[in-house]
Amino acid sequence: xxxxxQTQPGMFVQEKEAVTxxxxxxxxxxxxxxxxxxxxxxGEMIFLIYQxxxxxxxxTEGRYSLNFQKARKSANLVISASQLGDSAMYFCAMxxxxxxxxxxxxxxxxxxxx
Amino acid sequence: xxxxxxxxxxxxxxxxxxxxxxCEQNLGHDTMYWYKQDSKKFLKIMFSYNxxxxxxxxxxxxxxxxxxxxxxxxxxxxxxxxxGDSAVYFCAxxxxxxxxxxxxxxxxxxxx
Numbered sequence: 306x307x308x309x310x311q312t313q314p315g316m317f318v319q320e321k322e323a324v325t326x327x328x329x330x331x332x333x334x335x336x337x338x339x340x341x342x343x344x345x346x347x348g349e350m351i352f353l354i355y356q357x358x359x360x361x362x363x364x365t366e367g368r369y370s371l372n373f374q375k376a377r378k379s380a381n382l383v384i385s386a387s388q389l390g391d392s393a394m395y396f397c398a399m400x401x402x403x404x405x406x407x408x409x410x411x412x413x414x415x416x417x418x419x
Numbered sequence: 420x421x422x423x424x425x426x427x428x429x430x431x432x433x434x435x436x437x438x439x440x441x442c443e444q445n446l447g448h449d450t451m452y453w454y455k456q457d458s459k460k461f462l463k464i465m466f467s468y469n470x471x472x473x474x475x476x477x478x479x480x481x482x483x484x485x486x487x488x489x490x491x492x493x494x495x496x497x498x499x500x501x502x503g504d505s506a507v508y509f510c511a512x513x514x515x516x517x518x519x520x521x522x523x524x525x526x527x528x529x530x531x
Contacts, residue, residue, distance in 0.1 A: 406467060409461070
């Protein structure tokens, strides 16, 4: 079974609009971390934001926020006021505390339209 | 100063050849990883090393052999390359207790 599910293979959004990228996860662990990474066309993996399972507040980093709904096992990324440079592949990922590895979802390709 | 550096960035080689990809991190991290990103962009862990010791080996063919001479280096050697080995290989590192990885810029391997 997939541990990280990203249901949107691709999205098109008008510049300056807010974007929500969906992510659900599956774990029986109580302690885990959730991440979002951005991969532009140049190929590098850029860390965007982190949410710990015990964090009571949603994580925010500049224009990025993580909408964490623990009961629903959901960790959606919200990008406010999208920019052309936000066009990229976005990966949701999870690390269970007992495990040393980060597991990635299949990604969502975001296209920002001028 | 690059935190996690991989060389080479591009590698084109013929089937059957043996090749190596090198990775170095200057972050003082304890753990290093190799991930493979296939043509559909799916990222899958291959190996992890903690302070030169193999921790994770995710059912990777034994043609792939990681080597960690010290905790700042994790190299990947691939024997008898096959067409299906074509992918982008990412090295990453993290420190114990830290929550995320720092990735290298990736090595695009093309087997022809």
